[in-house]
Amino acid sequence: MLEIKDLSIQYPASKGVPNLALDKVSLTIEAGEFVVALGASGCGKTTLLNAIAGFIAPTEGEVVLDGKVVEGPGFERGVVFQKHALMPWMNVIENVEFGLRLRHVPLHERRRIGMECLRRVGLSDVAHRPVYELSGGMQQRVGVARAIASSPHVMLLDEPLGALDAFTRESIQELLLDLWNDSKGVFFFITHDVEEALFLATRLIIMAPRPGRIMHEMRLPFARQFLETRDARGTKASAEFIAMRERVLTLVHETSSEGVH
Numbered sequence: 001m002l003e004i005k006d007l008s009i010q011y012p013a014s015k016g017v018p019n020l021a022l023d024k025v026s027l028t029i030e031a032g033e034f035v036v037a038l039g040a041s042g043c044g045k046t047t048l049l050n051a052i053a054g055f056i057a058p059t060e061g062e063v064v065l066d067g068k069v070v071e072g073p074g075f076e077r078g079v080v081f082q083k084h085a086l087m088p089w090m091n092v093i094e095n096v097e098f099g100l101r102l103r104h105v106p107l108h109e110r111r112r113i114g115m116e117c118l119r120r121v122g123l124s125d126v127a128h129r130p131v132y133e134l135s136g137g138m139q140q141r142v143g144v145a146r147a148i149a150s151s152p153h154v155m156l157l158d159e160p161l162g163a164l165d166a167f168t169r170e171s172i173q174e175l176l177l178d179l180w181n182d183s184k185g186v187f188f189f190i191t192h193d194v195e196e197a198l199f200l201a202t203r204l205i206i207m208a209p210r211p212g213r214i215m216h217e218m219r220l221p222f223a224r225q226f227l228e229t230r231d232a233r234g235t236k237a238s239a240e241f242i243a244m245r246e247r248v249l250t251l252v253h254e255t256s257s258e259g260v261h
Contacts, residue, residue: 002029002052002154002186006061009047021047023211024061029203031153034180034187034223036201038194038248040256044212045190049156052188053079065154075099078147080160084139086131086146093118093127096145103150110149117145121175137168141175148179155180157189161196170232173199177223194248198222199236206248208255215255220244 004027011019022044029035037045050056052063054072063070065077086095093114100110118124121141131139140160147155157176161169173196180187191197197204199222206216222244226235235241 001031001066002027002188003064004028004048004052004061005064007048007051007058007063008060009044009051009056010059020211022051023213025212025214026061027205027214029186029188031186032184034177034189034200034202035205036197036203037188037190037205037207038192038197038252039207039212040209040252041192042209042212043207043255044209045207046158047212048207049079049158049188049190052154053077053156075103075150076152077154077156078150078152080140080143080147080155080157082159082162084131084136084143086139086142088130088132091128091130092123092134092142095131095142096149098146099150113149114145117149118142120148120179121145135168137164137172140164140172144172144175144179148183152185154186154188155183157187159191162192169196174226174232176200177227180223181227194245194252195236198241198244198248199226199232204248206251206255216251218248 004025007022007025009022011021013019025048037048039045051058054070054074096114096117097110100113115124115127118127121144123138123141123145126134131142161172177200189200198220201220202223204218204220205214207213208215222235222241226232
């Protein structure tokens with residue numbers, strides 16, 4: 001279980017104006033949930049993810065994972081960044097194994113785990129290629145493989161698909177749902193894309209900016225519908241999905257306006 005308790009984060013003031021990025025955000029996420037945070041720029045989505053990852057410390061409140069307060073990064077939390085953040089001097093398998101190497105996992109064991117993770121993301125055939133030879137979509141899959149190599153309890157995904165073409169984006173959305181379904185862990189994903197949010201989330205949170213706070217929460221059926229049917233296009237074209245998309249778009253616009261002072 002992941003618990004965010006009255007979390008506030010204030011960055012240094014700009015020109016004497018306080019910069020409160022998050023204001024008393026509380027959220028509980030249980031194992032088996034795929035939670036997506038949606039909102040306009042400046043609503044604190046990335047700040048919230050970074051606090052869960054342990055990259056930044058709360059100004060007030062706390063983040064608690066399985067009963068322990070998060071005080072810094074840890075292998076139980078895997079992170080996939082907006083850009084793949086791969087190390088270009090390493091080949092694909094070496095990038096995937098990197099976290100295991102830091103944990104002093106023996107070479108033969110980390111190679112076995114790394115190859116299995118590449119197989120799961122459909123890249124076992126490029127294990128020994130330099131990462132700079134891969135397409136953007138393939139590089140992002142390597143980033144996902146690296147994140148899952150440590151078998152994290154929590155997967156944190158910071159708009160990882162924003163720079164990809166529509167076809168590649170949808171294929172990785174489907175991959176993420178399969179990985180989530182297999183892991184039964186916590187997935188926390190942030191995006192600006194309403195359709196992507198609806199497709200992936202079992203629970204959607206809509207955030208408002210200045211300061212960042214959660215304004216709406218809703219549970220959604222579309223991720224599980226896809227896992228049952230394997231028909232992404234059919235899921236996204238359904239009347240229920242389209243109606244929910246229009247409702248969420250309205251809420252996002254309303255909450256964005258509420259944040260403007």
